[in-house]
Amino acid sequence: MNHGHDLNRRDFLKISSLFLAGSAAISSQVGQALSSTNTAFAKDDREEVVHSFCEHCFWRCGIAAHVRNGKIYKITGSEHHPLSNGKLCPRGTGGIGQIYDPDRLAHPIIRERKGGKSSLRKASWDEAITYTAEKLYQIKEKYGPEAIAMLHHGYGYTFFKEMFKAFGVNKFAKPSYDFCCGPRLQGYTMTYGHGTGTPEGIDMMNSKYLLFFGTHYGENMHNTAVQEISEGIRRGLKIVVFDPRFSTLAGKAEKWLPIKPGTDIAMMQALMNVLISEELYDKKFVAENTVGFDELWAEIQHMTPEKAATITDIPADEIREIARTFASYAPAAAVHPGRRTQWYADGTQRVRAIAILNALTGNYKMPGGVVKYEKFKLPKPEAHPHPHFKKDVWSKYPFFVQTKPENSITSHEVVQQTLEKEVRAWFVYGVNVPETITLGRKTAIEAMQKLDFMVAVDTLPMEVTGYADIVLPECTYLERYDDLDGGRPYRTPFVSLRQPVVEPMFDSKPGNEIARMMAEKLELHGVFEDSVETYLDKRLNKVGSSLEEVKKTGVLVGEPTNLYRKPGEKLTFKTPSGKIELASAQLKSAGFDAVPKYIKHPEPPQGYYRILTGRKPMLTFGRTANNRFLNELPTARENEIWVNPRIAQKHALSHGEYVHLKNQAGIVSEFPIKVKVTERIREDSVYMVHGYGHYYKKLKWAYKKGASHNQLISKADIDQSTGAVGFQNNFVTFIKEA
Template sequence: MSHGQDMNRRDFIKISSLFLAGSAAMSTQIGQTVTGSGNALAADGQERVVHSFCEHCFWRCGIAAHVRDGKIYKITGSEHHPLSNGRLCPRGTGGIGQIYDPDRLAHPLIREKKGGKTSYRKASWDEAITYTAERLYKIKEQYGPQAIAMLHHGYGYTFFKEMFKAFGVNKFAKPSYDFCCGPRHQGFIFTYGHSAGTPEGIDIENSKYILFFGTHYGENMHNTAVQEISEGIRRGLKIVVFDPRFSTLAGKAEKWLPIKAGTDIAMMQAIMNVLISEDLYDKQFVAENTVGFDELWAEVQQMTPEKAAEITDISADDIREIARNYASHAPAAAVHPGRRTQWYADGTQRVRAIAILNALVGNYKMPGGVVKYEKYKVPKAAHHEYPAFEKEVWSKYPLFTDIKPENTIASHEVMQQAISGEVKAMFVYGVNVPETITMGRKKALEALNNIDFLVAVDTLPMEVTGYADVVLPESTYLERYDDLDGGRPYRTPFVALRQPVVEPMFDSKPGNEIARMLAEKLELHGVFEESVEEYLDKRLKMAGSSLEEVKKTGVLKNPEPTDLYRKPGEPLTFKTPSGKIELASSKMKEAGFDAVPKFIQHPDAPEGYYRVLTGRKPMLTFGRTANNRFLNELPTARENEIWVNPEVAAKHQLSHGESIHLKNQAGVVSEFPIKVKVTQRIRQDAVYMVHGYGHYFKKLKWAHAKGASHNQLISNYEIDESIGAVGFQNNFVTFIKEA
């Protein structure tokens, strides 16, 4: 695309191998090391260890990067960081595969059109940044700042957000809010006045009995949580798992109940029914610390175990047994809030039901129950004075706004506004839009095709980079500083430092430097300190330490864990409108929604089709690990499979290990085949596949055409009208044999 030329319909174009790391004399660059900035390295032939934190999932565990002769040769868990405790999951140890990936983006790229042919060409950083600034400025001048939106994932987005806020842009969205963290965050806020937390505020290691609804510990590999549940099991923890699939966690459970997908709220209501009708709930705690009990009972009294059994396919006897066991172990008993919590349009109410089940047994701030972690107090650095926004931009959904420090709008709203023409420019940081947006690939591409200007900041040539007008190659998390990780509560409050282990390779740059360059081109002077080190040192000194000191271990933490438990007779207060736990939510009611969770019947699969359930593998999650050749060497990681019950396999004449294509209810056929896994571990009305496979960009050598893309098969999606989260589990598939 030539400078100044708009292209309302952009085609997917390939990034030439000439622009990737594999052709950039990689062997000569691997030995480069960080110098200066007070971080001189040991001489060649010697070893050193640099402490930082991981980027392969939102857990952000502490890492120890081992360097020899200027090259990282091993990554282990940092013993100093409370989220790793010296251990890492496979993704974390595989970080070397990202930094030394020969498919890495090596140079800034600009799309241009010559002689009717569109291609990318290599650009200098000054040219790419100047062009980006010019286009953003023109779009802002012509359409206003609300025509620009930023999508982000990963921790390096904070500097870009500061730059855009100084530019007058206030439209930020994180796709994971739509289907993962949004409902669990809001559902707990509406009930307790605070979030469930990350890590979740469940005292797992001291619990005696925990119920899990579709939570895949051991497969999503949230490091600390897996360590805690392992310790809990060692201490005698009993686990009950409600899941249509026999997951890894179900293999550790006292009882696995293959619940019918989409019926969780009915099951939770039935457990509440037993707790209340049999006087098993904590009457004193409920009377003193909750509001809305009568409204709750009016809703759940009709959901008897017998009625729930007809809905959920779980027997009334099992429901009563579990409810009674749960109450008998309380207050050292809990229902886990889970992670990916938006499956249909009722995700917020589903999480509210989980929160209410915890409240009924009085486990709040009790050993083994729900606890509230504290943050490490790190003062915020003084920020640039932002201009007054021409128009306040918040999501159209009435109860979205509790999340607004990080997001102002849902990511699917950004895509819809791109389709309608309201959003003209999109700045995408670490989001592989075609394979991430929960509206499905077709809608995502419609949005990308309709905008005037698209910038992609990434480390790899993901599908989204093939649609960008400008591609800006960011350094990996092992080559850069990011902002302090200090905003998350935990049992041991901490603040962690991400610091560079080696110099940025090729012509990549750290996100903080890219944001600073853009700010200067946009004449936003004074947004950032002279250096990122100066900014980090300023913040850490306000916390009583310094950058030089924290670089030694990568973390600053309280010497003693927080006292998590309430004292006998201690009065409790909650940041809800009533000051108490709201079994009936006043916020939901005022906004026109049900005050207590109601069960909504979801549609069954058409004849010959099966509901698609999704999950993860412990060694591969998110786009940052899809092309990791070290992780892909693991046999179970190379491609996804479609889990099929033996009776379903027999009906469709499918064999174990056979390659097939999937066709959804709208007639969309998977681009690539997927292998059949015939197993008793899945119900007959559902199939299961791991998300994140089936990449169609050939430059991703280890990810291209490996398995099928779940995102391609999303044609139906539903919106939670209270908070704007997106559910996509009302999609169904059948099988097409390759022959």
């Protein structure tokens, strides 16, 4: 059996309980908090409500943390924050399980090598930071700053990024770009000249008809979107869901269409075909505001509903009916761009097809259609980059960045450059690499084995910390300040504050303090203010407020965005043509298809089934996997493998029994997974929730629970235009326990 994490040179080390918090230490720390003389937090019978924002997903909803006797006893949605409106999802309310997790990292840890063997030991912060600075300096001097890369996830990375920019490093990678937000951002930007935003720029609460392709609202939650969909339904919204699986959102839909996986573009082309051939599209809008109509029609004119039916398994009559109904409700109708958008190698063009479908209806900046949100006008902080800091994008993919880069390279390129010894050191913030990198667990571990040096900053002993040379324990989002969240557009622009609710427990520190300590050791003076409070106060002063003022509600809210265009308003778009690009000249000039083209994807081998993945509403992968409060929910304890009843019968599988999964390359899941026999999945596919099957024993509530999807990835399909990675051309069969 291939367990996928056998090691050679770099040992995977189990962090001893000496370095973890432990339940006794938890009690001790709470006791210390009660007796603390720091009057910044309530330590007696007084109750206090502290406003901040959540860390359990990228939505970053406003929270109200309720404190009694120096301990958080409840977390609710902030009524002041426009993304929460007084409501939270299960993950948000379960944040108490993260801060009071007995398995938390309690002290800095250093790996020592003697006589060819490795061991881990407790270290002081000064020793750990000094060692980190020395190693990074040595690698930079020997190989140059391009030999150092930072992998990050979560909002607290910003201070570390500023520190590294001052050090001359410019290889920053966010794994979620590769398979989630990257294709969506670039696809929309190449079509409209701007991204879709988070929350997405779809006026759902005022829409009459929405099409969704594989979007799992209600399971991946996204608080505000669920609220807006609910309000839309209350107002009469009709929903159509194209998905190989009957999702929670499909349960709210007027129609669920179990489309064949990998055929979305064919379906969208057929819908376009009907809109154009039956002259149902908005001719005036298209003529005035788009380019490339003739090229689009030349590509899609042959994708009739009849042809698409043979590809997608959706009847031609259904396709025609949906296209006609969609047009009848336009412009108060839209196709939602989705969240995780890279499934194969055509994610960018798939998102472009969605954007084009919307454009044909003339729904841009119209009630119920595609809208463009505005940002809160918060000036950017002063930067202190190294004099020789390179602003280059390191990615080889020509359309990796179409807007100002948050990152300069894809995470899978960091892995490849590490395997080739071009990258020698990783600084990993909040990324559980073996269970996150989309090239699969085996490749991720192989890359970590080749590193000269690796630092992991985290709150829990994830798999990645077992491979690190230095482990720096950051305190949780409920114990620290982070930078202001003011860079995201929304219908009500806002800037929100993350502030400590209680004092940091154990010997953990806020990321802003860790970054400041590293900057001083690297002699990068002046990068940070004397305190994070001073820095935040100066930023807020520029918009006529102050840290003291914003701490009261945790948010500043601006004037609502003017979402809709006025009659006769001339529209402009930040594209090369100044219009919506149905056909993209820049894609064509770079050797790619100007308009989205359907490409057939590989079929499963005989007896194998395509793996589809998703989330549960109480799970955000590494951030909640070990949350004992959320794991008390019966449906959260483990993932299941959804199997169609006819396939279950073929393999003699029973509902509730456990099996191992084997992929097309012979990789067998390390842990078994429970079978869920259900009509809610197509016969050619199986479905499992990502983020389970942890093999790190120190994660008491996550260890051996379910199977790891990442372990079963051995094939990756890369979009050559944007560098995004798809992994749904992986297939599995079943090995019965007996």
